[in-house]
Amino acid sequence: MHIPLYFAATHVDELTLRDQTVVVIDVLRAATTIAVALSNGAKEIIPVNTVERAVKISGSLFGDHILRGGERNGRLIEGFNLGNSPDEYTTEKVRGKAIIYSTTNGSGAIDKAKYGRNVLICSFVNMASVLRFLRTHKGDVTILCSGNNGRFSMEDSVCAGMLISRLVESEQDLDLSDAAQASLALFRSFGRSIPKMIRSSEHGQFLIQIGHEKDLDLCASVDCMDILPVLSGNVIRARKEADLIPSGNPVVRIE
Amino acid sequence: MHIPLYFAATHVDELTLRDQTVVVIDVLRAATTIAVALSNGAKEIIPVNTVERAVKISGSLFGDHILRGGERNGRLIEGFNLGNSPDEYTTEKVRGKAIIYSTTNGSGAIDKAKYGRNVLICSFVNMASVLRFLRTHKGDVTILCSGNNGRFSMEDSVCAGMLISRLVESEQDLDLSDAAQASLALFRSFGRSIPKMIRSSEHGQFLIQIGHEKDLDLCASVDCMDILPVLSGNVIRARKEADLIPSGNPVVRIE
Numbered sequence: 001m002h003i004p005l006y007f008a009a010t011h012v013d014e015l016t017l018r019d020q021t022v023v024v025i026d027v028l029r030a031a032t033t034i035a036v037a038l039s040n041g042a043k044e045i046i047p048v049n050t051v052e053r054a055v056k057i058s059g060s061l062f063g064d065h066i067l068r069g070g071e072r073n074g075r076l077i078e079g080f081n082l083g084n085s086p087d088e089y090t091t092e093k094v095r096g097k098a099i100i101y102s103t104t105n106g107s108g109a110i111d112k113a114k115y116g117r118n119v120l121i122c123s124f125v126n127m128a129s130v131l132r133f134l135r136t137h138k139g140d141v142t143i144l145c146s147g148n149n150g151r152f153s154m155e156d157s158v159c160a161g162m163l164i165s166r167l168v169e170s171e172q173d174l175d176l177s178d179a180a181q182a183s184l185a186l187f188r189s190f191g192r193s194i195p196k197m198i199r200s201s202e203h204g205q206f207l208i209q210i211g212h213e214k215d216l217d218l219c220a221s222v223d224c225m226d227i228l229p230v231l232s233g234n235v236i237r238a239r240k241e242a243d244l245i246p247s248g249n250p251v252v253r254i255e
Numbered sequence: 256m257h258i259p260l261y262f263a264a265t266h267v268d269e270l271t272l273r274d275q276t277v278v279v280i281d282v283l284r285a286a287t288t289i290a291v292a293l294s295n296g297a298k299e300i301i302p303v304n305t306v307e308r309a310v311k312i313s314g315s316l317f318g319d320h321i322l323r324g325g326e327r328n329g330r331l332i333e334g335f336n337l338g339n340s341p342d343e344y345t346t347e348k349v350r351g352k353a354i355i356y357s358t359t360n361g362s363g364a365i366d367k368a369k370y371g372r373n374v375l376i377c378s379f380v381n382m383a384s385v386l387r388f389l390r391t392h393k394g395d396v397t398i399l400c401s402g403n404n405g406r407f408s409m410e411d412s413v414c415a416g417m418l419i420s421r422l423v424e425s426e427q428d429l430d431l432s433d434a435a436q437a438s439l440a441l442f443r444s445f446g447r448s449i450p451k452m453i454r455s456s457e458h459g460q461f462l463i464q465i466g467h468e469k470d471l472d473l474c475a476s477v478d479c480m481d482i483l484p485v486l487s488g489n490v491i492r493a494r495k496e497a498d499l500i501p502s503g504n505p506v507v508r509i510e
Contacts (some may be wrong), residue, residue, distance in 0.1 A: 011405065
């Protein structure tokens, strides 16, 4: 099992990811928010790169079933229904809805993986579900960290390292790239307290500054959601056959 | 003192580095080879991005004083005088010569930093000299790892982490980016044996496979050369006012 890893979505060409199994990681906050939205009954998430495209697409669809969500530089986009805080995506707001979704880093990373064979959206909250898929799948896995405006981000890299550390426990024949080795070492260095690591990261500090500190605790909650968001045909849906979540892990629901 | 850090030269735009003090790191092998060439009396190194440009430039210059050096994918380039093994750059061959120099990663990284205010070429062999400059300079420092074909490379990142660990010892007010924090942690994880880390890196393994294993030991020798290669006006020369190397560090000379 070979594990290429990229520390930001801009570091790889989309054709490199063609036909690969790709795990897209964006801890703060896209992958966490997508997990919450689908857990709370959103029908699908449609990631788009630009605000202009989000407006164009949603304008041509039937209004009552469509929401626009996301952020630019951490803040709500004018004319959008939802920002990018996970707790905005309540059952009341999102059940049965399609959400056109555009964020600074995460939606671009998901778009970069669009030619992948299996594209899984991962953060700390749903890592157990992603791992179950990977252990069944058995093939090579490319890990694509969203990063922060094209730069390395600690929280995505430590999340990748946690995923790898769990694969190391169960897989015999892992071939780790330099970047995968580095992520694993970073998880071992900074993974003892995920909330502390997230708070002290550049992106965590930025979110605290702009008033989104409350989002960080949920983003740091490991294995709290049994949901496997999968991109297929440019749309993210919950994979239905996800197994039961292992006992002992609380399921967080935001109502 | 703020320390932005990039894990590969392709991860940053050249205008981001404009007017910055930039430390370009390429352990395997460009930065090591440049240190050796200048230590052995080469007049200057002229880094160029493409083989075509190297041929064009050297063809228009006076032949006896010009050499062409470098590699593509680790191997000697047809029509070039020298490959990229440090021990090819002997005093006999390089003294007084200008070397047109093109490599897969390193020369591109150096080119990326061309608009920097101070651009220093660094590897393990000359880290003490680079540190002396930085301690005198006192301003922000951007660290640019060359990386490996646009990807993260362990040896450059650990070298960056060693540089940062030494700055941490002497500087009071360091503001480390996520990437700088990560490099520091990687140095603490893998820096106990630099030769072992280099050998097990992807690039180290590749060089062993193509017959350049002998290069790795020199590339892993910390503080063995008192030389500060500086890029100015697209030419790399040894900075003349370098202090004496601290006692206890052997000086390696390849004759």
